[in-house]
Amino acid sequence: xxxxxxxxxxxxxxxxxxxxxxxxxxxxxxxxxxxxxxxxxxxxxxxxxxxxxxxxxxxxxxxxxxxxxxxxxxxxxxxxxxxxxxxxxxxxxxxxxxxxxxxxxxxxxxxxxxxxxxxxxxxxxxxxxxxxxxxxxxxxxxxxxxxxxxxxxxxxxxxxxxxxxxxxxxxxxxxxxxxxxxxxxxxxxxxxxxxxxxxxxxxxxxxxxxxxxxxxxxxxxxxxxxxxxxxxxxxxxxxxxxxxxxxxxxxxxxxxxxxxxxxxxxxxxxxxxxxxxxxxxxxxxxxxxxxxxxxxxxxxxxxxxxxxxxxxxxxxxxxxxxxxxxxxxxxxxxxxxxxxxxxxxxxxxxxxxxxxxxxxxxxxxxxxxxxxxxxxxxxxxxxxxxxxxxxxxxxxxxxxxxxxxxxxxxxxxxxxxxxxxxxxxxxxxxxxxxxxxxxxxxxxxxxxxxxxxxxxxxxxxxxxxxxxxxxxxxxxxxxxxxxxxxxxxxxxxxxxxxxxxxxxxxxxxxxxxxxxxxxxxxxxxxxxxxxxxxxxxxxxxxxxxxxxxxxxxxxxxxxxxxxxxxxxxxxxxxxxxxxxxxxxxxxxxxxxxxxxxxxxxxxxxxxxxxxxxxxxxxxxxxxxxxxxxxxxxxxxxx
Numbered sequence: 001x002x003x004x005x006x007x008x009x010x011x012x013x014x015x016x017x018x019x020x021x022x023x024x025x026x027x028x029x030x031x032x033x034x035x036x037x038x039x040x041x042x043x044x045x046x047x048x049x050x051x052x053x054x055x056x057x058x059x060x061x062x063x064x065x066x067x068x069x070x071x072x073x074x075x076x077x078x079x080x081x082x083x084x085x086x087x088x089x090x091x092x093x094x095x096x097x098x099x100x101x102x103x104x105x106x107x108x109x110x111x112x113x114x115x116x117x118x119x120x121x122x123x124x125x126x127x128x129x130x131x132x133x134x135x136x137x138x139x140x141x142x143x144x145x146x147x148x149x150x151x152x153x154x155x156x157x158x159x160x161x162x163x164x165x166x167x168x169x170x171x172x173x174x175x176x177x178x179x180x181x182x183x184x185x186x187x188x189x190x191x192x193x194x195x196x197x198x199x200x201x202x203x204x205x206x207x208x209x210x211x212x213x214x215x216x217x218x219x220x221x222x223x224x225x226x227x228x229x230x231x232x233x234x235x236x237x238x239x240x241x242x243x244x245x246x247x248x249x250x251x252x253x254x255x256x257x258x259x260x261x262x263x264x265x266x267x268x269x270x271x272x273x274x275x276x277x278x279x280x281x282x283x284x285x286x287x288x289x290x291x292x293x294x295x296x297x298x299x300x301x302x303x304x305x306x307x308x309x310x311x312x313x314x315x316x317x318x319x320x321x322x323x324x325x326x327x328x329x330x331x332x333x334x335x336x337x338x339x340x341x342x343x344x345x346x347x348x349x350x351x352x353x354x355x356x357x358x359x360x361x362x363x364x365x366x367x368x369x370x371x372x373x374x375x376x377x378x379x380x381x382x383x384x385x386x387x388x389x390x391x392x393x394x395x396x397x398x399x400x401x402x403x404x405x406x407x408x409x410x411x412x413x414x415x416x417x418x419x420x421x422x423x424x425x426x427x428x429x430x431x432x433x434x435x436x437x438x439x440x441x442x443x444x445x446x447x448x449x450x451x452x453x454x455x456x457x458x459x460x461x462x463x464x465x466x467x468x469x470x471x472x473x474x475x476x477x478x479x480x481x482x483x484x485x486x487x488x489x490x491x492x493x494x495x496x497x498x499x500x501x502x503x504x505x506x507x508x509x510x511x512x513x514x515x516x517x518x519x520x521x522x523x524x525x526x527x528x529x530x531x532x533x534x535x536x537x538x539x540x541x542x543x544x545x546x547x548x549x550x551x552x553x554x555x556x557x558x559x560x561x562x563x564x565x566x567x568x569x570x571x572x573x574x575x576x577x578x579x580x581x582x583x584x585x586x587x588x589x590x591x592x593x594x595x596x597x598x599x600x601x602x603x604x605x606x607x608x609x610x611x612x613x614x615x616x617x618x619x620x621x622x623x624x625x626x627x628x629x630x631x632x633x634x635x636x637x638x
Contacts, residue, residue: 214362236294431473462554
């Protein structure tokens with residue numbers, strides 16, 4: 001018997017497809033719950049149903065995405081040329097001038113093609129055929145531990161590819177002054193072309209594997225790529241009526257950005273205004289809304305008791321788009337009312353209640369972090385904070401100490417060392433001679449494979465064995481884009497007590513993927529002092545033990561398979577240890593994990609000896625406020 005057995009059965013007067021719940025769909029195993037979580041007349045709704053493909057955001061009606069790549073497979077014969085010329089009649093005098101011009105150009109080009117090849121078939125471009133997407137709808141109810149690890153890694157790999165690819169597209173694209181370059185859509189299109197969008201083989205209702213409540217996104221296109229929300233512009237994503245056997249649309253997710261006058265949001269209770277009835281970027285309604293499309297889908301989700309994913313869009317000064325999107329979990333639509341809105345037009349208002357038993361709202365944590373930062377800045381000590389700054393003003397930002405678990409305050413007992421002091425070495429190279437800011441032509445950029453290591457916001461573009469920053473011998477200014485990690489902390493970090501990991505580190509700021517976080521610091525041990533420290537059993541950090549996680553950051557080989565991988569020179573291994581027994585800094589409290597969200601990147605700037613690099617910590621993903629930082633120390637899974 002096939003591992004993918006299917007059988008037909010009659011239920012409620014119709015034939016539906018039933019799939020073995022123990023069937024492996026790819027890898028790993030997905031345990032599908034085929035019964036709705038709530039009492040519902042739609043008994044078969046969440047079984048694996050055969051559905052027609054759904055057009056993805058950014059896609060055109062011909063099945064491609066904007067500006068599809070041509071695939072020359074159709075032949076233009078002379079007979080067809082004659083027929084086309086007959087169809088291209090001269091433009092009428094009342095036609096649009098621009099249309100008439102393009103029509104005339106089409107006539108001329110087609111005539112020239114016929115004259116050039118009177119008896120030979122012409123090859124013309126045909127849009128690439130889109131790979132059909134499955135229309136199966138499923139709910140992921142149970143995952144084995146191995147499955148969770150698999151999907152966490154899959155989502156992170158996808159998001160890293162998108163972040164790095166978007167940065168590369170941003171450098172390639174040129175836009176007129178004042179016009180926003182849509183590198184986010186360009187990167188999304190490349191990933192779609194290579195089949196890198198997740199869950200295109202099924203429509204997942206409810207929670208998504210690998211996505212956690214509180215995860216943050218800076219672009220709506222990224223929400224589409226990982227499957228959280230399937231519409232780049234529309235606030236309501238839904239399964240079309242044609243894809244549901246019952247012939248009615250079903251909503252799967254919404255984005256609540258507070259863009260309507262009639263919206264009300266009190267965390268667990270959300271009053272969401274339906275779509276339609278207003279112009280783009282206009283908060284006022286100029287026409288009545290109708291119970292159709294997304295509005296009808298939300299109303300049907302209420303009737304069938306189907307949960308909806310909620311993403312909140314919040315203003316953010318650190319976001320490249322000015323807004324951050326945070327996943328807040330599952331809600332139920334419990335009420336739908338048609339009322340006269342504040343603009344005097346008819347609007348649909350949906351009341352959504354958050355399903356109990358979920359983790360704390362991600363948007364609520366963002367707001368809590370802002371409140372904590374305001375109190376700490378005003379020298380007010382919130383509950384649980386033992387000290388306001390364990391760095392004793394040695395860092396650019398204070399590093400508070402938080403403990404609401406027990407009475408331990410060990411970090412306060414050690415000498416805080418903001419950065420390590422390396423032995424003095426004679427520089428073997430001359431610094432750059434840039435008078436203001438460095439470019440890709442400068443000496444330091446050439447050492448980074450003829451490219452600057454960071455973008456204009458200080459984000460690391462690609463991991464490398466060593467990043468060469470401009471140093472003391474360079475003539476460029478302190479604002480040079482090639483001076484990032486040497487400037488110290490750029491985020492408000494705190495050391496906190498955790499019941500699971502002991503002492504840990506988290507940020508009160510939202511950290512963007514690829515951003516510099518902090519540097520490992522301690523007493524630098526070389527030669528005979530290394531052996532002494534090992535014999536004495538002191539706490540040391542060995543740079544050689546850190547896995548090469550930097551290889552993951554900047555790897556876009558999945559999206560650009562034809563591009564040759566970068567070739568890096570082989571460098572000497574680090575020849576020192578960091579003794580953190582009595583002197584250390586905030587980085588030394590980052591906990592270990594086999595699935596980390598930060599990584600170590602070797603950096604040189606103060607000297608030129610590659611055996612003594614700085615141990616700089618960078619973000620591997622977008623890290624929300626108050627989420628613990630974790631790093632792989634090379635000591636096994638954890």
